[in-house]
Amino acid sequence: MTPMAEISQTFVLSATRTAGLLRDYAELTKARITALIVMMAWSGYFFGAHKSGLSVLSAALVHALLGVGLVSSGTAALNEVLESAVDARMRRTSQRPLPAGRMTRAHAATIGLVFTLGGALYLGLYANPLTGVLALLTALVYLAAYTPLKQISPICTFVGAFPGAMPVVLGWTAARGRVEIETLILFGVMFVWQFPHFLSIAWLYREDYARGDIRMLPVVEPDGRSTVWRILAYSVALIPVSILPVAIGMTGRVYLAGALLMGAALFRASLGMAHPQLPATAAASKTPARRLLRATILYLPLLFALMMANSVS
Numbered sequence: 171m172t173p174m175a176e177i178s179q180t181f182v183l184s185a186t187r188t189a190g191l192l193r194d195y196a197e198l199t200k201a202r203i204t205a206l207i208v209m210m211a212w213s214g215y216f217f218g219a220h221k222s223g224l225s226v227l228s229a230a231l232v233h234a235l236l237g238v239g240l241v242s243s244g245t246a247a248l249n250e251v252l253e254s255a256v257d258a259r260m261r262r263t264s265q266r267p268l269p270a271g272r273m274t275r276a277h278a279a280t281i282g283l284v285f286t287l288g289g290a291l292y293l294g295l296y297a298n299p300l301t302g303v304l305a306l307l308t309a310l311v312y313l314a315a316y317t318p319l320k321q322i323s324p325i326c327t328f329v330g331a332f333p334g335a336m337p338v339v340l341g342w343t344a345a346r347g348r349v350e351i352e353t354l355i356l357f358g359v360m361f362v363w364q365f366p367h368f369l370s371i372a373w374l375y376r377e378d379y380a381r382g383d384i385r386m387l388p389v390v391e392p393d394g395r396s397t398v399w400r401i402l403a404y405s406v407a408l409i410p411v412s413i414l415p416v417a418i419g420m421t422g423r424v425y426l427a428g429a430l431l432m433g434a435a436l437f438r439a440s441l442g443m444a445h446p447q448l449p450a451t452a453a454a455s456k457t458p459a460r461r462l463l464r465a466t467i468l469y470l471p472l473l474f475a476l477m478m479a480n481s482v483s
Contacts, residue, residue: 421476
């Protein structure tokens with residue numbers, strides 16, 4: 171082999187290893203979920219800055235989103251450290267860096283702690299102390315309450331909805347430095363939305379969750395009735411909750427019409443789980459569950475985008 175060929179081969183191997191490591195870090199920190207969290211924090215910041223008369227695009231926004239992204243990434247990494255044995259038993263997670271043996275728990279834990287604590291400190295210094303404290307508390311609830319509860323009781327979904335709804339709150343407090351009624355309404359929209367979203371995921375991956383002894387509702391009650399009724403109830407509740415921003419003057423009539431239409435469409439997708447009512451063990455039940463999951467994925471960013479586009483001065 172010529173020297174040039176050796177150099178070329180070394181470069182290719184190095185690039186391959188680097189690409190693999192970057193993929194592992196993206197998987198460890200759940201980059202796609204973190205991207206959604208950062209987007210929702212931006213929505214909260216937008217409305218907080220709008221109320222204060224501040225620019226919605228500023229260095230303060232960059233600081234807020236960077237801090238939230240760091241805490242989210244670190245929390246995801248620590249979650250994978252805590253659940254590495256569970257992940258190894260499930261098909262959809264068995265190839266993550268820890269169960270696949272591509273990364274050590276110590277390495278992942280170090281990344282998780284540095285990102286989580288560093289992100290909270292960064293928010294405290296460059297946004298405000300309240301946002302830093304709330305971000306750290308969000309991570310603690312997720313790791314110390316939601317994560318262990320997943321192997322104990324279906325109530326984990328309810329508990330997990332609290333940290334799951336916090337990104338908009340963190341964005342708001344980064345801009346305003348306090349919790350206000352608008353904060354609670356934005357929190358409420360995200361809180362209620364999570365139930366049809368995560369219950370549809372639990373339905374789709376019921377068998378995998380059972381292998382990992384994750385006590386999601388479709389695993390504990392395989393007939394599916396309780397899951398379906400909760401999906402329907404929260405989908406209905408989401409409609410009035412989603413129009414509360416209009417009631418307090420955050421956004422206008424265009425948003426009102428859009429929120430009602432999107433809420434009706436999401437409820438229609440939820441009805442697909444009830445007619446006909448199939449048990450969670452039935453293969454045919456996966457199709458309406460997948461349809462509902464897609465509807466929830468489209469619903470949230472479209473709702474907040476419309477809310478922001480039709481915001482009221």
